[in-house]
Amino acid sequence: MLTDPLFEPAAEHFLGLQDRIVAALESLDGQATFRRDEWTRDESEADGGPALHGWGRTCVLEGGAVLEKAGVAFSKVHGRFAEGHAASMPGDGLDFQATGVSLVLHPRNPHVPIVHLNYRRLGRGETAWFGGGADLTPCYLNPEDVRHFHDTHRQVCEQHPRVADWPTLHRQCDEYFYLPHRGERRGVGGLFFDHMSANPQEMFAFVKAVGDAFLPAWLPIAQRHRDDLYGDRERQWQLVRRGRYVEFNLVHDRGTVFGLRTGGRIESILMSMPPLAAWGYDLHPEPGSPEAAMQQALVRPA
Amino acid sequence: MLTDPLFEPAAEHFLGLQDRIVAALESLDGQATFRRDEWTRDESEADGGPALHGWGRTCVLEGGAVLEKAGVAFSKVHGRFAEGHAASMPGDGLDFQATGVSLVLHPRNPHVPIVHLNYRRLGRGETAWFGGGADLTPCYLNPEDVRHFHDTHRQVCEQHPRVADWPTLHRQCDEYFYLPHRGERRGVGGLFFDHMSANPQEMFAFVKAVGDAFLPAWLPIAQRHRDDLYGDRERQWQLVRRGRYVEFNLVHDRGTVFGLRTGGRIESILMSMPPLAAWGYDLHPEPGSPEAAMQQALVRPA
Numbered sequence: 001m002l003t004d005p006l007f008e009p010a011a012e013h014f015l016g017l018q019d020r021i022v023a024a025l026e027s028l029d030g031q032a033t034f035r036r037d038e039w040t041r042d043e044s045e046a047d048g049g050p051a052l053h054g055w056g057r058t059c060v061l062e063g064g065a066v067l068e069k070a071g072v073a074f075s076k077v078h079g080r081f082a083e084g085h086a087a088s089m090p091g092d093g094l095d096f097q098a099t100g101v102s103l104v105l106h107p108r109n110p111h112v113p114i115v116h117l118n119y120r121r122l123g124r125g126e127t128a129w130f131g132g133g134a135d136l137t138p139c140y141l142n143p144e145d146v147r148h149f150h151d152t153h154r155q156v157c158e159q160h161p162r163v164a165d166w167p168t169l170h171r172q173c174d175e176y177f178y179l180p181h182r183g184e185r186r187g188v189g190g191l192f193f194d195h196m197s198a199n200p201q202e203m204f205a206f207v208k209a210v211g212d213a214f215l216p217a218w219l220p221i222a223q224r225h226r227d228d229l230y231g232d233r234e235r236q237w238q239l240v241r242r243g244r245y246v247e248f249n250l251v252h253d254r255g256t257v258f259g260l261r262t263g264g265r266i267e268s269i270l271m272s273m274p275p276l277a278a279w280g281y282d283l284h285p286e287p288g289s290p291e292a293a294m295q296q297a298l299v300r301p302a
Numbered sequence: 303m304l305t306d307p308l309f310e311p312a313a314e315h316f317l318g319l320q321d322r323i324v325a326a327l328e329s330l331d332g333q334a335t336f337r338r339d340e341w342t343r344d345e346s347e348a349d350g351g352p353a354l355h356g357w358g359r360t361c362v363l364e365g366g367a368v369l370e371k372a373g374v375a376f377s378k379v380h381g382r383f384a385e386g387h388a389a390s391m392p393g394d395g396l397d398f399q400a401t402g403v404s405l406v407l408h409p410r411n412p413h414v415p416i417v418h419l420n421y422r423r424l425g426r427g428e429t430a431w432f433g434g435g436a437d438l439t440p441c442y443l444n445p446e447d448v449r450h451f452h453d454t455h456r457q458v459c460e461q462h463p464r465v466a467d468w469p470t471l472h473r474q475c476d477e478y479f480y481l482p483h484r485g486e487r488r489g490v491g492g493l494f495f496d497h498m499s500a501n502p503q504e505m506f507a508f509v510k511a512v513g514d515a516f517l518p519a520w521l522p523i524a525q526r527h528r529d530d531l532y533g534d535r536e537r538q539w540q541l542v543r544r545g546r547y548v549e550f551n552l553v554h555d556r557g558t559v560f561g562l563r564t565g566g567r568i569e570s571i572l573m574s575m576p577p578l579a580a581w582g583y584d585l586h587p588e589p590g591s592p593e594a595a596m597q598q599a600l601v602r603p604a
């Protein structure tokens with residue numbers, strides 16, 4: 001095993017965060033509850049794939065009143081990268097360990113934004129780092145919601161100035177959650193960071209605080225819009241936006257690609273997929289419509 | 303421009319095949335017609351992306367009686383690969399040219415199989431080759447349909463024994479349309495080949511004949527099942543199988559990845575996406591059900 005004094009404490013923290021988020025989301029939904037699946041993996045290279053050992057707990061809620069589908073996953077694994085798959089990562093050698101919590105919520109109401117969170121601790125050889133972030137993907141643009149989500153996270157960064165510069169983390173989020181083939185950002189962003197290996201204790205304190213900021217950042221937005229009126233038009237647009245979410249996750253998302261390459265548990269990796277998604281051909285929202293305003297906000301300035 | 307005496311004849315053939323398939327599908331559907339979009343590209347590296355020049359015609363039908371969504375695309379382009387993106391291809395240098403026809407049909411009735419076809423001529427430096435194939439993706443297993451689809455293509459191979467060995471091409475199809483993260487084949491296969499540069503004239507004759515086999519291979523199956531009864535259960539299963547189709551196309555499909563990397567027209571590349579798709583968590587069809595039989599047939603023997 002790799003020596004990283006923060007690995008176990010980080011895992012313990014992420015597991016607790018999962019508990020708190022799951023409890024708060026069940027309370028929000030009021031109708032459906034999470035199914036909690038614990039799993040273990042113990043695959044050696046002799047089994048024919050990459051070596052992977054560890055365990056996790058995947059919590060999924062389907063068919064709720066507020067949440068059409070919600071996944072909150074914890075995992076703690078160690079293994080060996082397949083040759084050639086770790087070229088873009090810090091550290092040396094093929095041994096790695098990883099622990100983290102990740103979440104994707106697909107609300108039923110198109111006026112409640114999709115939201116994603118992931119915080120993780122990784123180690124490769126003697127190098128260890130934190131990564132992650134949280135970002136909002138509305139189907140309809142509501143500047144007040146966006147401001148609240150950003151401000152809540154910005155304030156945490158401002159309390160940890162030695163490790164977390166909000167403008168940088170915010171910009172990195174826009175750069176990361178970007179679909180080059182669409183020329184669109186996935187959503188309105190939030191914060192994103194990776195490969196943060198300096199000041200480990202201070203980073204850990206920041207990761208704890210910013211993880212705790214998720215519920216106050218998102219729950220009020222969900223409460224505000226959970227009963228907004230909508231019809232077929234808004235539903236159809238939501239399904240199309242969810243299609244973009246699928247495109248990002250399967251083509252670009254670092255966590256998904258990492259999971260698929262390291263032979264992770266497929267149901268946990270793909271719990272982020274929407275319950276239902278749509279693709280039309282050459283769709284263009286009507287000029288001046290709320291859908292066009294949303295789309296316009298996602299096109300990154302050249 | 304690269305010198306390949308078969309490039310223009312192949313392009314002309316693929317364009318004609320597109321015409322014939324589009325006409326036959328409109329006749330099958332009887333309700334909806336194809337929208338025909340011609341496009342041109344003239345991007346040099348000075349525009350900031352990879353160089354790409356050429357034109358295409360994308361034909362898409364949506365909301366038909368038999369076809370919920372159908373895309374049949376022709377393109378003829380030349381350009382330069384971005385550095386590092388051509389490592390797995392034959393030939394030398396970064397200049398390439400490509401022409402081909404591709405098709406994905408998403409039928410409305412879950413008892414009519416999804417079908418895919420693609421035939422293409424590529425050139426890189428002084429090397430040129432044919433590639434492509436056709437494969438069937440049913441939601442419900444019907445051995446008679448599978449046999450008909452395979453036999454129709456097998457017979458063409460048997461008429462071109464010097465270039466097309468059915469057992470090889472059939473096996474290559476199963477190997478290519480495989481989702482390692484699911485441990486499942488995408489469908490029940492057909493034929494697939496790539497990088498076929500020997501005997502170019504005979505290969506061209508085979509590519510013409512096997513492209514012509516598509517309509518007799520698939521139309522009778524669609525006619526037989528277009529009015530089969532189905533309900534919510536079959537529709538839901540169809541949406542889940544379409545989700546797997548999305549996973550394959552965005553994660554593995556060589557044509558999709560080629561298109562995204564070379565800066566192709568996004569609406570044409572992603573016309574293969576289903577109109578609607580679903581993802582559940584840890585779904586397992588009821589043992590002994592028709593859905594379980596289909597799933598079982600897709601699990602590749604170890």
